[in-house]
Amino acid sequence: MSFSPEEVERYARHLVLREIGGPGQQALKASRVLIVGAGGLGAPAALYLAAAGVGVLGLADDDTVGMSNLQRQVLYATEDIGRLKVDVASNRLADLNPHVQIEAHAVAVTADNAREVVSGYDLVLDGTDNFDVRFAVSDACVAEGKTLVSGAIGRWTGQVGVYPPGQACYRCLVPEAPPDAETCSAVGVVGALAGVIGSMMALEAIKLITGAGDPLAGRLFIYDALSAETRTVRLSKDPACPACGA
Amino acid sequence: MERVATMQLTINGEMRELSWAPDVAAMVAELGLDARKVAVERNLEIVPRSLYAATQLADGDRIEIVHFIGGG
Numbered sequence: 001m002s003f004s005p006e007e008v009e010r011y012a013r014h015l016v017l018r019e020i021g022g023p024g025q026q027a028l029k030a031s032r033v034l035i036v037g038a039g040g041l042g043a044p045a046a047l048y049l050a051a052a053g054v055g056v057l058g059l060a061d062d063d064t065v066g067m068s069n070l071q072r073q074v075l076y077a078t079e080d081i082g083r084l085k086v087d088v089a090s091n092r093l094a095d096l097n098p099h100v101q102i103e104a105h106a107v108a109v110t111a112d113n114a115r116e117v118v119s120g121y122d123l124v125l126d127g128t129d130n131f132d133v134r135f136a137v138s139d140a141c142v143a144e145g146k147t148l149v150s151g152a153i154g155r156w157t158g159q160v161g162v163y164p165p166g167q168a169c170y171r172c173l174v175p176e177a178p179p180d181a182e183t184c185s186a187v188g189v190v191g192a193l194a195g196v197i198g199s200m201m202a203l204e205a206i207k208l209i210t211g212a213g214d215p216l217a218g219r220l221f222i223y224d225a226l227s228a229e230t231r232t233v234r235l236s237k238d239p240a241c242p243a244c245g246a
Numbered sequence: 247m248e249r250v251a252t253m254q255l256t257i258n259g260e261m262r263e264l265s266w267a268p269d270v271a272a273m274v275a276e277l278g279l280d281a282r283k284v285a286v287e288r289n290l291e292i293v294p295r296s297l298y299a300a301t302q303l304a305d306g307d308r309i310e311i312v313h314f315i316g317g318g
Contacts, residue, residue, distance in 0.1 A: 037318045039318050040318055130316065131316045151318065152317060153315065154317040155315075175295050179283070182315070194318075233310075238294030240294070240295075241294075
């Protein structure tokens, strides 16, 4: 796979990075990445991964753009209200980088279809707003042997984890859906936090694809935006994990 | 439960003095937490939930309660 002069110019800032360079950019172009949830986290993640030049970018979301989305879902404009998010996103991302092939999945990801959706990709990002979908995506990634980059936000707190096959999975951290789980619509979320966490998800994906640095594997990154404090804690496999336990 | 003279834990940044050494399950109960809503972090490591009862806390442990969030 070679790059056109236009691509060399487009990716110039990656190509000069020692940890990405030509081989890393080739790896990005050869990669197939799925983003489940084209909302607050999926929007910045999709923008940065498309800009970075991933080969195929899948987006799975059955939702339409609503007015209250625009406070943080930076892929969408006021005129897009009422349209399918994956349709708007496909056009916007194709405008941003025509070298990226966008695959729109206008479906609700569930335990029934998650494996089928996930199986066509090398790497999966999950930024949905629902624990049942998170479990479905994580279980599908465990079953299909895919690495999951999972991000979550609520109020002023964000969390990011990377779950490669064979290491702790998302359910080792969250074994079951918390009762009365807070949703962003109920308790709120500061818009820029979605940008921070969604961008970190894209950045971890770029590291995983290019082999740059140390991925956030087996660790959970926690950002408390109100106090401007972060910490990274280690995760270990739960021997009784319902998904990946022995 | 092991009897100790006194034990200090730091829970969410606050020092607590205990006259006994709980395991993680006992600490979660003592704090009145719903175990389905939180993870327990001990010295920067998440304790897998099935190991709560088998994980004895020790003097000087730093504990953080991590609330699960699922928004996107």
